[in-house]
Amino acid sequence: VNRIKAIVYGVGAMGRLMTRLMVQKGVDIVGAIDTDPEIVGKDLGAVAGLGRDLNVRVEENAETVLSRRSADIAVVAVASFIEEMQEILAMCATNGKNAISTSEELFYSWTSSPDLTSELDEIAKRNGVSITGCGYQDAYWVNLISVLSGTSHTIDSVVGTGMWNVDDYGPMVAKDAHVGETTDEFLTFIKEQGWPPSFGRNSLESLIADLGLSVAEMQEGTEPETADVDLRCESLDMTVPAGRVIGYTDVVDIRTHQGPTFTMRMIGRLLREGESDINEWIIHGEPEIQLRNEKVQTRTTTCTQMVNRIPDVIAAEPGYVTVERLPKLKYRAYPLHWYLRP
Amino acid sequence: VNRIKAIVYGVGAMGRLMTRLMVQKGVDIVGAIDTDPEIVGKDLGAVAGLGRDLNVRVEENAETVLSRRSADIAVVAVASFIEEMQEILAMCATNGKNAISTSEELFYSWTSSPDLTSELDEIAKRNGVSITGCGYQDAYWVNLISVLSGTSHTIDSVVGTGMWNVDDYGPMVAKDAHVGETTDEFLTFIKEQGWPPSFGRNSLESLIADLGLSVAEMQEGTEPETADVDLRCESLDMTVPAGRVIGYTDVVDIRTHQGPTFTMRMIGRLLREGESDINEWIIHGEPEIQLRNEKVQTRTTTCTQMVNRIPDVIAAEPGYVTVERLPKLKYRAYPLHWYLRP
DSSP: OOEEEEEOOOOSSHHHHHHHHHHHTTTTEEEEEEOOOTTTTSSHHTTTTOOOOOOOOEEHHHHHHHHHSSOOOEEEOOSHHHHHHHHHHHHHTTTTEEEOOSSSSSOTTTTTTTTHHHHHHHHHHHTOOEEEESSSSSSIIIHHHHHHHHOOOOEEEEEEEEEEETTHHHHHHHTTTTSSSOOHHHHHHHHHOOOOOOTTTHHHHHHHTTTTEEEEEEEEEEEEEOOOEEEEEEETTTTEESSEEEEEEEEEEETTTTSSSEEEEEEEEEEOOOOEEEEEEEEEEEEEEEEEEESSSSSHHHHHHHTTTTTHHHHHSSEEOGGGOOOGOOEEEEOOGGOOOO | OOOOOEEEEOOSHHHHHHHHHHHHTEEEEEEEOOOOOOTTSHHHHHHHOOOOOSSSSSOOOOOHHHHHSSSSSSESSSSSSHHHHHHHHHHEEEEEEEEEEEOOOGGOTTTSSSSHHHHHHHHHHHHHHHHESSTHHIIIIIIIHHHTTTOOOOEEEEEEEEEEEESSSSHHHHHTTTTTTTTHHHHHHHHHHHOOOOTTTHHHHHHHHHTTTTTEEEEEEEEEESSSSOOOEEETTTETTHHHHHHEEEEEEEEESSSEEEEEEEEOOOOOTTOEEEEEEEEEEEEEEEEEEESOHHHHHHHHHHHEEEHHHHOOOOOEGGGGGHHHHHOOOOOOGGGGGO
C-alpha cells in the first residue's frame, strides 16, 4: 500500500492544523486550495507554521488543483452548510477525489437538506468516491454515546449537553452570539431575522441512525444565556454587565418512532472562572448512565478525528457515507496508509 | 431469522438478572444449570423473580442440559479465572453451543493463560462455535477508551481509574479486601499468601490489542487503602476505625513496544459519604483527553452488556473471540434475534 496523497481544501485555522497532523502521520500533501490573498502563492508548510516548506503552493483555482493532481482524498474545511459545500464537494467527486469535510450539516444531512444530499450521494457514487462529514461530533456526540448505549437495557431518553466558550473564536463569533446585548434585543433579533438551525440536530440524527431508530418528530429552540455577575469578553474587548446576554443555548428535541427521546443542548457562552468546555450525556432508562468529558478541546479534536478518519473514508463504499456507517473510530499509532487494506 | 435460544449456565445474582433481561429482549431460555441445592429443581422464572414460570427447571447436570437442548448460546456466569472455566466452556463448545462468559480473565486471556486459551480456541474452532468473555469492561474499560483515543493525535500514556464499593458484594468480598485489618496485617498477608492477579491487566490487553499496539513489559502491584475517618462497613457489620484498611488498589502498568504506556488503577474500598463507583480515564498526549462516568452500575451494566453482545457472539467467527474483535457495542432496541443476519 502506498502513502496517502491528500489535497488540503481550505487553509484556514483548521486546514493549517490538519496539515501538520497529516504530515506527522505520513500523508503526502499534494495540493492546497484557498482564496485568501494573504496566503495564495505561499508554501503550505510556511502557512501552516511547520517551519519548513512542503513544496506545495496554496492555489486559488480549485478545479485546476483537483483535476491535475493525483490524490486519494480532499480534506475540506470551508463552510458549515451543505448549500455552501455542494459545488466544492461535487468538484472533488467529479475529479475522482474522496472527500472528508468539517461541514457540520454534512455530518448527517439526509433530512436537513434531502435534495442536495441525494444529489451529492449520486455524484459520489457515479464517480466511485465517498464523501463524509466529520469532526468533533464523531466521537463526542455519536460514537461515545453509541457505545455507552450498549450498556443500557432500556432507554427512555438521551440528553446531551455541550458547552463551548463563545470567546474562543474571535469577535465575529462573539458578535453572532449577541454577547453584550439585552435579552430583549436578542429575542427581537430572532423574531425578526430568524436563527440558523442547530447542528446538534445533525449529530442526533446520526446517533439515532446508529442505534437503528428513526425520527418521528423534531423541535428546535434557542434561548439567550445571561449571568448574574459581570463577565469579561476578550474577543470583543468588553465587560458584559450582569443580566446582559453572554451567549445562547440551542436545544433540539427528537422523539423516535420506537419510543426513546433525544435532546441536545448546545450552550455557547462566556465561561465563568473555573469553567471549561464540557461534553456531558445522560441516558435515562435501565440503568441510568452518565458520561462527562471536561476541558474538551473542540477545535483540536475536530482536526484529529478528521485526520484519523482519512483511511476509513478512502476505504468506504462510494457515496455519501455518514460516520455511523464507518468502522469504529480509533487511534492511529502508525502512518495512515498502514490502515488501508492492500 | 428465528428467536434466539439460550441456556443460562450459573443462576446466581448475575444469571438471574440476565435471565430477566434476555426474556425482555425476546430470547427463549431453554435450559438453566446450577449446583446450588437451594434452587435445583425450581423453575428459573421463580428463581429469577420474574413473577411467572418460564417452564425451565434449574438442573444440576450440565452435560445433560447442554447435550439434549438445542440452543444458540450458553450465557455463563460461574467463575473468574479461566482455569475454573475451562471445563465448562469446553463442554459448551463440544455440545455445539456458542458461549459468552462473565469470567474476568477470559476477557482477554491470551497472555495471562496462553496454553489454556489456545486450547479453548482450538476446541471452539473444531466445533464451529465462538467463546467470548464480556462484562463491565467491554464498554467502560475498552470500547469507550478506544473511541476516545480516536480523538488523539499522539498518545503518551493512558491512565484509567475504576473505583467500586467493596461493601456492595456481601461479607466474603469485604473480608477478601481485608477490611478492618491493619495495614501491617494486609501487607504481611500479601507477602505470605500472595495476591490474585488484577483483571485490569486483561482489560488493558484488550484495549492495547484494539489500538494495534503490543505489550513490551508489564508490572503489577497492590496497596492497602485507608481512611482518616471512621467508616461503616455494612456487610461486615462493623465500623472501621480511621487508619485501618478499608480496601485496596490494584495497579497494572504496561509499556507497549510502540511507546504509549497504559496504567489501570482498580480501587475497591469502602466509600465515603457522597462517593460513588466511578470510571475515569485520562489520555495524555496531543491533546489531553478526559472521560468520566459517575455512579456507574458495575453489576447491572455487566449484565446488560453480556445480553446486548449475544447477537455478536452468535455471529462471530468460530474460536475464542475477544470483544475488541466484535462489532461496536450498541443498544438493542429490538428483540435480539433482529440483530442476526438471515
